[in-house]
Amino acid sequence: MQIYKVIGLMSGTSLDGLDLAYCHIWKKLDRWEFKILESKSISYDKETFNKLKKSIYLPADELLIFHNTYGTWLGEQAKKFIEEHHLEVDFISSHGHTTHHQPAKGLTFQIGSGQHLANASGHKVICDFRTNDVALGGQGAPLVPIGDRLLFSEYDFCLNLGGISNISFEQNGKRLAYDIGLANMILNHITQKVGLAYDKDGQLARKGTLNKVLLQQLNALEFYSLSFPKSIGFEWFVEKVVPIVDDTKDSMENQLHTAIHHICEQVAIQVKQQVLKTENTLLVTGGGALNSFLIETLQEKLGSTIKVETPSKTLIEYKEALVFAFMGVLRLEQKINCLSSVTGAKRNSSSGVVFLAN
Structure with a gap:
């Protein structure tokens, strides 16, 4: 029985902060099971909070720069979390932070560059779970x-x-x-x-x-x-x-x-x-x-x-981080993790992009 050891990262629209959940996820007979072994919430400082809140108004170049720097920051937080608790990690599964969500225009964007996150953390990363569903005509949400x-x-x-x-x-x-x-x-x-x-x-x-x-x-x-x-x-x-x-x-x-x-x-x-x-x-x-x-x-x-x-x-606090960790597991197994019955997409899909650390 394979036990996946995953860190789920989640930052939501309420801007409470970054949630990190270290999860063990496995399949027993036909049922998926999980344990959240360690968790941590990191509040945003005033500058980051305001920048995230106003990111919808940033010019394209500044938004993309922020996408990269925020990805690096996510990776640094994940690395500290791993070191603090001496965690054995297979990969990191990140939602990122939604800055733009206009599915009627075919647009959804979560900042937190997967490559920067992978490089800063030193671990494989799966992220960008919404884009593929929107490309298939779906809402890209909700994914949980x-x-x-x-x-x-x-x-x-x-x-x-x-x-x-x-x-x-x-x-x-x-x-x-x-x-x-x-x-x-x-x-x-x-x-x-x-x-x-x-x-x-x-x-x-x-x-x-x-x-x-x-x-x-x-x-x-x-x-x-x-x-x-x-x-x-x-x-x-x-x-x-x-x-x-x-x-x-x-x-x-x-x-x-x-x-x-x-x-x-x-x-x-x-x-x-x-x-x-x-x-x-x-x-x-x-x-x-x-x-x-x-x-x-x-x-x-x-x-x-x-x-x-x-x-x-x-x-209560880490269910979303857990589910994004789980979505990463399903992506690795090439199993469905986006449901068209939920999002309105043309078909179910296995979404998420894999980035390797360099």
Whole structure:
């Protein structure tokens, strides 16, 4: 039985930082299994945070330079992580950081050059998991559902609450998944205006009251009425959501409270549409799963037939890094890791580009 020893790297739209997960992944009979043995999250310093946030506005040459320097930085962080824990590593599997996501124009771009990452870390790297799917006419997102299907099949629904909320579930033998809409991106935008990185445990949101006008404006966003497959990126947030929030004259607590009700209402609408049984389980991971007020509000809106389950803190924080490690394993085995039923591509594919260290 071969055990793959992989480091998964993930940087999400919420800009919380870089997640590193050292995973052992193996197949026992017909089922894939895993262990996260070591993990680490590295917060971005102010300069890197701002550069990543504003990278969508960089001229092409500056973006490509940043693509290379960020790749080197990723490699350096991976190398330190390996040395700190004396890890035996087969390869590194990196998502990179999405700067541009416009699949309707055939465009998705994750910075973090694979070659620079490989050279700086001294290890083989698999990255760029989204481009091939977009080239096949797909959304290039979400990609985590392959992990939901093969690693977390005991749950009826898998919900990720990162910068964006997305959901994954089985229907008639097919895995379906799509971006629901907002999650931590709007919450962090509200707190960052007063210099707070985030609202820990939703403590500030809990103190607020509902702003019905803001809730109505958010619920009326066109994206929610689109059929799936569908996905969004930071561009959509800046264009469609930021003006609504910035034009709202209300306390931070009330805005946070309203945003959480909005997030949970939209999730509940999507989940309830798919429920076929009297008892269902919903696995929640991503930073939003650590927001106790959000989780309580979500359970309240879903009702008693759908049980919200949050796993260990390690899995909450590192599930995406784990799944990208797993996608790298599937790529090496030339097995499907991008599902056309999820992305809308012409066909399933085994995506990811391999870079060797020099």
